[in-house]
Amino acid sequence: AQSVTQPDIHITVSEGASLELRCNYSYGATPYLFWYVQSPGQGLQLLLKYFSGDTLVQGIKGFEAEFKRSQSSFNLRKPSVHWSDAAEYFCAVLDTPLVFGKGTRLSVIA
Amino acid sequence: DVKVTQSSRYLVKRTGEKVFLECVQDMDHENMFWYRQDPGLGLRLIYFSYDVKMKEKGDIPEGYSVSREKKERFSLILESTSTNQTSMYLCASQAGTGIRETQYFGPGTRLLVL
Numbered sequence: 091a092q093s094v095t096q097p098d099i100h101i102t103v104s105e106g107a108s109l110e111l112r113c114n115y116s117y118g119a120t121p122y123l124f125w126y127v128q129s130p131g132q133g134l135q136l137l138l139k140y141f142s143g144d145t146l147v148q149g150i151k152g153f154e155a156e157f158k159r160s161q162s163s164f165n166l167r168k169p170s171v172h173w174s175d176a177a178e179y180f181c182a183v184l185d186t187p188l189v190f191g192k193g194t195r196l197s198v199i200a
Numbered sequence: 201d202v203k204v205t206q207s208s209r210y211l212v213k214r215t216g217e218k219v220f221l222e223c224v225q226d227m228d229h230e231n232m233f234w235y236r237q238d239p240g241l242g243l244r245l246i247y248f249s250y251d252v253k254m255k256e257k258g259d260i261p262e263g264y265s266v267s268r269e270k271k272e273r274f275s276l277i278l279e280s281t282s283t284n285q286t287s288m289y290l291c292a293s294q295a296g297t298g299i300r301e302t303q304y305f306g307p308g309t310r311l312l313v314l
Contacts, residue, residue, distance in 0.1 A: 099240070126305075133204070133290055133305035134243075180242060187233060187258075187294075188303060192242035 092117045092183045096191035103171050104199055111166040111194050113181030122184035123164040125155055128193075129177045137179075140164060151175070173198045203227070204293050204306035212312045219278040221309050223291030231294040232274035233303065234258075234266065236287040243290065249274055281313045 095114045103109055115121050122141050126134040138149025145157040155166045164181060176198045181191040207222035223232065233248040235258075245258030247266040255266050263285060267275045274293075278285055288310050292303040 131307070133307045134292075134303075135305070136302050139302070187231075187245065187248055190235075190243040192240060 092121065092185040092189050094181050094183050094189055094191035096179075096181055096194050098194045099192070100195045100197065102197040102199060105173050106170050109166075109168045109171045109175070109196070111179050111181075111196070113164045113166065113191060114162050115164060115181075115183045116162065117183060117185075121164075123155075123157060124182040124184070124188065125149065125153070125164075125166050126180045126182060126190075127151075127177050128180065134180065137166070171196075171198055173200070204291060204304050206289075206291055206306040206309050208309050209307065210310050210312075212314065213281050214314050215282055216280050217313075219281055219311065221276040221278075221289055221291075221311075223274045223276070223293075223306055224272055225274075225293035225304070226272065227293065227295065227304075228271065229293040229295045229304075230271070231296075231301075232268065233292040233294070234264075234274065234276045235290045235292065236260070237290055237308070238287050246276065278311075281311075283313050285311065286313045287311060 093116045124139045125137040128134045137153050138147045140147045140157045147155050178193045178195045180193045182188045204225045234246045235243040249255050249268045265277045288308050290308045291306040294303045295301045
């Protein structure tokens with residue numbers, strides 16, 4: 091079975107700083123990978139997804155993620171974090187249906 | 201825009217009570233899912249459904265059942281609640297059986313069992 095690991099439970103960054111959230115997956119073939127965001131009190135919203143092709147994927151809200159097969163990683167990045175980005179972020183891999191990581195909580199400080 | 205609604209945002213129940221959590225989607229999606237979300241455990245799949253009157257167990261189906269009598273509605277049933285079912289419950293829907301389809305989530309129901 092596929093699995094997803096998000097090594098960081100909680101990350102704190104300053105507003106305006108860059109962000110990288112880590113995600114590692116285990117799967118034998120080409121994975122289908124997703125990043126979701128959950129704002130406080132809300133459901134999950136899809137940020138971006140990777141199926142094939144260009145390994146750098148652009149998403150909504152200025153996020154991007156890079157698929158690296160050699161590292162079994164799909165890290166999420168943003169060049170400049172805004173206070174409204176404070177949320178919980180979930181990486182997921184498709185295993186009919188989705189398998190989610192345990193999430194990374196992002197705090198943003200002034 | 202896809203809309204997934206859940207019948208309640210917050211519920212407080214006593215141990216042993218029966219609970220129905222309803223989820224409705226307005227985009228004619230074939231697939232619907234119920235997850236529970238707990239701190240440090242992420243999202244865990246309880247049940248899912250690929251069609252009306254069809255259901256499949258997810259990773260943690262024990263203590264739960266589901267009903268899908270109509271395409272747009274997927275209900276999660278807790279026959280006799282216990283305190284360990286205190287959690288956030290999230291419903292999702294997805295179009296078709298294509299693996300590239302996005303799951304759309306409802307806002308969640310936070311259930312407290314006393």
